[in-house]
Amino acid sequence: MIETVTGLADLRARVDAWKRTGLRVGLVPTMGNLHAGHHSLVELARGRVDRVVASVFVNPTQFGPHEDFARYPRTPEADAAGLDAAGADLLWLPSVETMYPYGPEATVQVRVPVVTGMLEGAHRPGHFDGVATVVARLFNQVQPDLAVFGRKDYQQLAVIRYLVRDLAFPVELVAAPILREADGLAMSSRNQYLSASERPVAAGIQRCLQAMRESMRAGVPRDQVEADAAKRLADEGFEVDYAVVRRPDLTEPGAGEGGPRVALVAAKLGRTRLIDNLEFEP
Numbered sequence: 028m029i030e031t032v033t034g035l036a037d038l039r040a041r042v043d044a045w046k047r048t049g050l051r052v053g054l055v056p057t058m059g060n061l062h063a064g065h066h067s068l069v070e071l072a073r074g075r076v077d078r079v080v081a082s083v084f085v086n087p088t089q090f091g092p093h094e095d096f097a098r099y100p101r102t103p104e105a106d107a108a109g110l111d112a113a114g115a116d117l118l119w120l121p122s123v124e125t126m127y128p129y130g131p132e133a134t135v136q137v138r139v140p141v142v143t144g145m146l147e148g149a150h151r152p153g154h155f156d157g158v159a160t161v162v163a164r165l166f167n168q169v170q171p172d173l174a175v176f177g178r179k180d181y182q183q184l185a186v187i188r189y190l191v192r193d194l195a196f197p198v199e200l201v202a203a204p205i206l207r208e209a210d211g212l213a214m215s216s217r218n219q220y221l222s223a224s225e226r227p228v229a230a231g232i233q234r235c236l237q238a239m240r241e242s243m244r245a246g247v248p249r250d251q252v253e254a255d256a257a258k259r260l261a262d263e264g265f266e267v268d269y270a271v272v273r274r275p276d277l278t279e280p281g282a283g284e285g286g287p288r289v290a291l292v293a294a295k296l297g298r299t300r301l302i303d304n305l306e307f308e309p
């Protein structure tokens with residue numbers, strides 16, 4: 028079974044020993060409650076480095092006051108077994124005290140400007156400060172050569188790219204493809220909150236993203252595509268936070284401008300907030 032370490036000195040000892048013999052180390056940061064999507068991140072890392080550290084830490088600083096930090100599922104045994112099967116070598120399982128020695132409120136914070144003010148950042152104030160803060164800490168703790176993040180959290184990836192470039196972390200970032208259920212629903216720990224009647228409806232997000240792509244390709248103006256998508260989702264029973272088309276850096280493209288695009292949706296179904304995206308060439 029995979030070895031679990033909970034103290035920084037033990038983590039450093041393991042990683043230093045690997046590095047002294049020239050092994051490359053990868054990190055897969057997670058908040059636990061792992062599913063096949065997370066396991067695929069480990070498998071991706073496994074193919075690129077010699078040793079894989081997976082971290083499981085439910086990070087209090089990235090949850091808003093009305094979000095589900097206390098309710099967030101903790102499944103340590105299943106997580107360890109899944110990481111073991113996926114090929115991780117070490118599970119880094121810090122406590123809140125280990126991650127934030129001065130407490131989450133008194134922590135040194137990392138704030139990423141520019142990419143955090145819109146979309147998820149606008150709907151979840153402070154969320155990306157918490158993500159950037161904990162990812163910077165994880166990079167310092169584990170000192171990985173490479174780190175894998177999923178494309179499903181598209182804006183998070185943009186934030187982490189900015190963080191790595193701006194603070195010159197010597198870490199290669201790898202963006203992993205979105206894993207989907209058979210009906211197209213993006214895999215997420217939140218899917219388990221969907222009721223039996225909501226579950227088939229949830230796959231409508233992926234169909235909507237595909238429709239947005241096809242409309243853009245057919246030359247429908249972006250404003251219209253976004254309005255149509257929001258209406259379609261609302262008609263299906265979603266409460267829509269946003270349904271937009273952006274450049275890959277998340278800025279708004281000009282009319283008639285070429286280049287790659289990403290369609291992004293965030294919408295609530297009942298009490299469950301879902302996000303998804305689709306990258307495409309126009």
Ligand code: PAF
Nearest residue numbers: 056057058086158161180
């Ligand atoms: O994507 C996640 O699970 C989290 O935001 C991350 C990157 C592990 C930071 O807590």
